[in-house]
Amino acid sequence: SSIQHLELIWHGTEYKWLNINVDIVPAVHCTSTDCIQKIDSVRQCLINKHGVLFVPKWSDELIDQPTEAGLCKMCFSFSEHELFDVMPAALKQAYMLAKILTSLCPVIEGIEIGRCITSYMLKTCTFLEFKEMDDFDGMLNSIIHKRFDYDIEPFKHVELSPSTKIIFWTKRIFQRLEDSINAWKIDEFLQPGCNLLYHAMYKE
Numbered sequence: 001s002s003i004q005h006l007e008l009i010w011h012g013t014e015y016k017w018l019n020i021n022v023d024i025v026p027a028v029h030c031t032s033t034d035c036i037q038k039i040d041s042v043r044q045c046l047i048n049k050h051g052v053l054f055v056p057k058w059s060d061e062l063i064d065q066p067t068e069a070g071l072c073k074m075c076f077s078f079s080e081h082e083l084f085d086v087m088p089a090a091l092k093q094a095y096m097l098a099k100i101l102t103s104l105c106p107v108i109e110g111i112e113i114g115r116c117i118t119s120y121m122l123k124t125c126t127f128l129e130f131k132e133m134d135d136f137d138g139m140l141n142s143i144i145h146k147r148f149d150y151d152i153e154p155f156k157h158v159e160l161s162p163s164t165k166i167i168f169w170t171k172r173i174f175q176r177l178e179d180s181i182n183a184w185k186i187d188e189f190l191q192p193g194c195n196l197l198y199h200a201m202y203k204e
Contacts, residue, residue, distance in 0.1 A: 027053040027075065036074065039192055042137050045144045047190060050078035076190045080123070082148060086139045087130055090161035094169030095126040101170075117177070121196055125176040127189040129169065 004024040009017055031051040038044060057073035084092060099122060102113050130136060180186040181197065188194035 025055050027055045029053055036191060042140045043190060046079045046140060049144060052076060079190060082143050083127060086143050090165035091126060091130055091169045093161055093166050094173055095122060097166060097170050098122050098173050121177060121186055122173060124186055124189050124196060125173045128176060129172050
């Protein structure tokens with residue numbers, strides 16, 4: 001869905017020759033949320049605060065026929081940014097570790113992991129684990145009326161959590177992912193009912 005792909009090399013005081021891939025994607029910001037499915041009040045308040053981005057999603061990869069018109073998909077990047085910002089550090093770092101593990105293990109038992117597990121699936125499973133925490137509603141309510149700072153980087157300068165906690169949550173993320181794949185269903189966190197594995201079922 002990107003219109004331009006940039007490959008950069010960063011050379012600075014902390015990182016030397018760091019390869020950075022950047023996708024430039026056009027998006028339309030819609031502040032009205034009447035067009036999307038209503039969910040529980042806490043998550044709905046977060047969506048109402050940020051609205052939704054519509055980005056192009058061409059359908060050739062989903063439907064085995066060429067099409068001149070493109071489709072759009074909903075993107076909740078602002079809401080997701082704040083979810084990570086308020087998320088406990090151990091779970092946040094477990095998500096980072098899960099992404100690293102999937103990139104270091106490109107093939108498992110003859111299956112190309114990159115073709116069946118996306119970082120968005122890992123992110124969704126992480127959010128679902130977050131939602132199961134007893135104080136999830138309280139943590140989310142703390143940011144509903146707080147001014148959103150676009151300059152905050154939720155993954156930067158976070159003190160490393162005890163390894164046992166990170167490993168615990170990493171296992172939980174992968175277990176949820178495995179259970180979801182076996183059930184052929186991973187619900188979009190902010191739009192329950194939108195199955196992230198639908199395209200996989202179509203291809204199968």
